[in-house]
Amino acid sequence: MCSWEVSKEDREIYLNLVYAKNFPKGQKIFSSETECRGLVLIEYGALRAYIISPNGKEINLFVLKTGDYCILSASCMLKNISFEVNLEFIETSSVFILPSKAFNEISNKYKKAKQFHLDLLSSRLSNVVDSLSSLAFMSLSDRVMAFLLNSIQNKGTNSLYITHEEIANSLGSAREAISRVLKELQKQGKISQTRGIIEILEAQSV
Amino acid sequence: MCSWEVSKEDREIYLNLVYAKNFPKGQKIFSSETECRGLVLIEYGALRAYIISPNGKEINLFVLKTGDYCILSASCMLKNISFEVNLEFIETSSVFILPSKAFNEISNKYKKAKQFHLDLLSSRLSNVVDSLSSLAFMSLSDRVMAFLLNSIQNKGTNSLYITHEEIANSLGSAREAISRVLKELQKQGKISQTRGIIEILEAQSV
Numbered sequence: 001m002c003s004w005e006v007s008k009e010d011r012e013i014y015l016n017l018v019y020a021k022n023f024p025k026g027q028k029i030f031s032s033e034t035e036c037r038g039l040v041l042i043e044y045g046a047l048r049a050y051i052i053s054p055n056g057k058e059i060n061l062f063v064l065k066t067g068d069y070c071i072l073s074a075s076c077m078l079k080n081i082s083f084e085v086n087l088e089f090i091e092t093s094s095v096f097i098l099p100s101k102a103f104n105e106i107s108n109k110y111k112k113a114k115q116f117h118l119d120l121l122s123s124r125l126s127n128v129v130d131s132l133s134s135l136a137f138m139s140l141s142d143r144v145m146a147f148l149l150n151s152i153q154n155k156g157t158n159s160l161y162i163t164h165e166e167i168a169n170s171l172g173s174a175r176e177a178i179s180r181v182l183k184e185l186q187k188q189g190k191i192s193q194t195r196g197i198i199e200i201l202e203a204q205s206v
Numbered sequence: 207m208c209s210w211e212v213s214k215e216d217r218e219i220y221l222n223l224v225y226a227k228n229f230p231k232g233q234k235i236f237s238s239e240t241e242c243r244g245l246v247l248i249e250y251g252a253l254r255a256y257i258i259s260p261n262g263k264e265i266n267l268f269v270l271k272t273g274d275y276c277i278l279s280a281s282c283m284l285k286n287i288s289f290e291v292n293l294e295f296i297e298t299s300s301v302f303i304l305p306s307k308a309f310n311e312i313s314n315k316y317k318k319a320k321q322f323h324l325d326l327l328s329s330r331l332s333n334v335v336d337s338l339s340s341l342a343f344m345s346l347s348d349r350v351m352a353f354l355l356n357s358i359q360n361k362g363t364n365s366l367y368i369t370h371e372e373i374a375n376s377l378g379s380a381r382e383a384i385s386r387v388l389k390e391l392q393k394q395g396k397i398s399q400t401r402g403i404i405e406i407l408e409a410q411s412v
Contacts, residue, residue, distance in 0.1 A: 051335065051338075051339055053339070053342070053343035054343075057342070057343055059338065059339075059342040059343075061335060061338070078324075078325075078328040079325060079328070080325050080326075080328035080329040080332060081328050081331065081332055082329075082332040082336075083332055083335045083336065083339070108317065111314065111317065111320065114317065114320045114321070114324065115320070117324060118284075118320065118323060118324050118327065119284075119285060119286050120286075121324065121327050121328065121331060122284040122285070122286035122287050122327065123286040123288075124331060125287065125327065125330060125331045125334060126286060126287055126288040126289055128331060128334045128335055128338060129257065129267060129289045129334055130288075130289070131338055132257075132265065132267070132334060132337055132338045132341065133257055133259070133265075133289070135338065135341050135342060136259070136263070136265040136341060136378035137259035137260075137263055137265075137378070172342035172343070
């Protein structure tokens with residue numbers, strides 16, 4: 001909040017409104033009017049933002065990790081957001097939340113906070129364009145490999161506890177297609193699969 | 207500019223910087239540092255924003271029409287935009303341009319202008335999410351039909367002068383696939399094709 005150049009008095013007021021919260025892996029939060037939480041800072045953990053088709057198919061807009069801010073958890077503040085965004089913690093996470101009303105007030109009062117808001121939204125626009133680009137231009141096999149590599153990034157391990165269903169839901173694909181691709185990647189020696197664990201063998205070389 | 211609550215003096219200064227420009231159909235403008243034009247208001251015409259893969263495949267991020275503002279033509283102002291956006295006029299167009307430097311100044315000086323900037327970016331985020339959603343969840347046939355219907359919207363005619371190649375480039379598909387789909391749509395009586403013109407027959411019912 002320092003970088004927003006908020007006055008000492010206001011800082012005290014707003015810092016008192018910030019609260020910490022833990023979420024288990026798999027917990028969903030929403031951004032609809034009734035559950036518009038506010039600006040979320042991920043202290044540790046990971047969160048995926050995704051959309052759902054009318055028949056229940058899912059696809060990730062982006063994944064946020066430790067140190068990232070989630071602005072779509074406050075999308076009730078953004079009057080031109082016309083899509084329904086869903087948020088799910090994909091790791092056990094601890095976050096700090098600045099409630100929407102307070103963030104809105106700071107954003108309206110301090111130009112630097114509004115600029116922060118704008119910069120954050122630009123980042124998310126870039127994230128979604130990246131997802132669109134992968135979906136349009138990459139093979140499913142390359143998308144799965146990129147997803148796995150991204151998932152182990154900064155983790156200090158090459159092993160992932162993840163189901164084929166979870167990968168399918170993230171990539172807007174079908175479980176059967178993902179299983180087929182993983183089998184192929186295993187055959188190519190890029191990954192190994194045992195008891196619900198996927199190990200990435202080519203993390204360095206890709 | 208009135209709605210940004212800009213002072214009378216500033217309004218005079220900035221209105222003098224706004225200029226009108228005409229672009230022929232097919233004209234490309236870019237958003238890179240060297241050609242960052244500014245905030246564009248489409249007086250009449252249409253513009254598509256698209257990305258290109260390393261091997262030259264294209265896909266639309268969104269299409270803007272008469273009355274829309276294009277902010278990505280000023281993406282040099284947005285420090286967190288990491289993708290290269292391409293802009294192409296898909297109809298003969300007339301636009302008003304507020305140069306980036308001036309828009310940046312107003313946006314920094316007036317909170318309402320910054321909010322306008324933020325709202326515009328939210329809209330474009332929604333547009334890109336819509337594109338991602340179509341690509342992930344809709345069949346190519348449905349995407350082509352939606353594209354055709356969207357193209358004739360507000361046009362007062364059901365005829366389109368458009369090549370299969372242009373449709374392919376907009377939808378991130380191959381020309382052959384588009385030709386196949388159009389043939390199928392023709393067989394179903396939804397469109398007719400003659401001498402480079404596609405006529406949409408089911409505009410009302412879809």
